[in-house]
Amino acid sequence: xxxxxxxxxxxxxxxxxxxxxxxxxxxxxxxxxxxxxxxxxxxxxxxxxxxxxxxxxxxxxxxxxxxxxxxxxxxxxxxxxxxxxxxxxxxxxxxxxxxxxxxxxxxxxxxxxxxxxxxxxx
Amino acid sequence: xxxxxxxxxxxxxxxxxxxxxxxxxxxxxxxxxxxxxxxxxxxxxxxxxxxxxxxxxxxxxxxxxxxxxxxxxxxxxxxxxxxxxxxxxxxxxxxxxxxxxxxxxxxxx
Numbered sequence: 001x002x003x004x005x006x007x008x009x010x011x012x013x014x015x016x017x018x019x020x021x022x023x024x025x026x027x028x029x030x031x032x033x034x035x036x037x038x039x040x041x042x043x044x045x046x047x048x049x050x051x052x053x054x055x056x057x058x059x060x061x062x063x064x065x066x067x068x069x070x071x072x073x074x075x076x077x078x079x080x081x082x083x084x085x086x087x088x089x090x091x092x093x094x095x096x097x098x099x100x101x102x103x104x105x106x107x108x109x110x111x112x113x114x115x116x117x118x119x120x121x122x
Numbered sequence: 123x124x125x126x127x128x129x130x131x132x133x134x135x136x137x138x139x140x141x142x143x144x145x146x147x148x149x150x151x152x153x154x155x156x157x158x159x160x161x162x163x164x165x166x167x168x169x170x171x172x173x174x175x176x177x178x179x180x181x182x183x184x185x186x187x188x189x190x191x192x193x194x195x196x197x198x199x200x201x202x203x204x205x206x207x208x209x210x211x212x213x214x215x216x217x218x219x220x221x222x223x224x225x226x227x228x229x230x231x
Contacts, residue, residue, distance in 0.1 A: 035220070045157075045165065045208055047220035061218060095164055102171060105214040108155040110167040110176065 002026040002111055004096050009116030016086050016120070022079040022096030022113055030054070030074035033099035035109060036081050038092035046092075049081065050099065064090075086120045093117050124213040126223035133229045134199050142226045144192040144209035152211045154192040156185060159225075160205045168207075169194060196228070204230045 008020040022034070036048040049060045049070040058070050069082040079096050094116055097109035127145040134140040144154060154172050157165035167176050169185040172192065182197045196203055209223040 037220075044206075044225040045159075045210075045222045047218070047222065050220070059218070097165075100170070102153070105212055106153040106171065107212045107219075108167060108170045108210060109157075109165075110170070112164040112166070114164050 002098070004098065004111060004113035006094065006096055006113040006116040009094065009118045011119045011121065012086055013122050014087060014120055017082070017084045018086065018118060020081040020083065020094055020096075020116055020118070022081075024077045024079065024098070027098070029072075029077040033101070033107075034070075034072060034079045035097045035099055036070060036079075037095045037097055037109070037112075038090075039095070039115075040089075040092045043092075048094070051079070083118070086118075088120050091118060091120050123216050123218065124211065124221050126209055126211065126221055128207075128209060128223040128226045130224070131227045131229065133231055134196075135231045136199055136201060138199055140196040140199050140203070140228055142194040142196075142207050142228065144194070144223050145190055146192075146211065147190060149190055149192050149211065150188045152187075152213070154185065154187045155210045156194045157208045157210065158203075158205045159208065165208065199228075199230055201230050204228055 003025045005023045035050040051058050051070045055072050067085045071080045095112050097112045101107045156169040158168045159165040172187040173185040184195045186193050206225045208225045213219045
């Protein structure tokens with residue numbers, strides 16, 4: 001069974017740091033791009049970051065660029081999101097999701113992890 | 123950047139047909155994917171490549187895409203279909219190609 005399990009969320013003060021992990025199983029992790037998507041309480045889905053299959057290429061939403069770092073360890077089948085200089089507006093459930101590519105310019109997410117809640121508050 | 127517009131809410135009686143739209147400039151030239159999110163749960167892919175269903179998704183779920191509107195259609199709606207639905211495209215022309223619609227809350231009356 002293809003599965004993604006996030007961990008590492010919690011309560012952190014503004015300006016603090018947190019590292020999220022996403023453990024993958026049931027598929028060849030090293031063959032897939034991976035993404036982080038977040039959802040603030042009561043709000044919609046917002047893409048945060050993505051990493052290619054070997055970790056050599058990354059991309060970030062403008063709102064987190066320079067503060068967040070996505071990485072992966074293909075030997076451990078694990079995706080990470082290092083979050084620094086956290087702000088109240090970063091409060092959200094963070095989901096990891098596997099990228100599925102059908103053709104150039106055609107990509108979707110399946111499956112998604114269960115999510116981990118990050119709360120930034122003093 | 124590319125924008126996807128969804129109605130905030132759609133209501134439908136059990137057994138009827140629900141249609142949830144996703145508007146975008148010439149969206150018919152892109153491939154649209156749909157996710158269902160029930161309260162407290164992670165999103166689940168219900169339609170990909172405009173109209174294909176992943177295994178395990180009921181045939182009641184279908185999709186179409188043409189012109190400036192993509193549509194998710196749920197036939198014979200059940201109480202268990204009540205959820206938020208999000209459309210998504212990959213905009214290759216953008217530095218940030220992942221685009222989600224704002225989501226539509228489907229209420230089963």
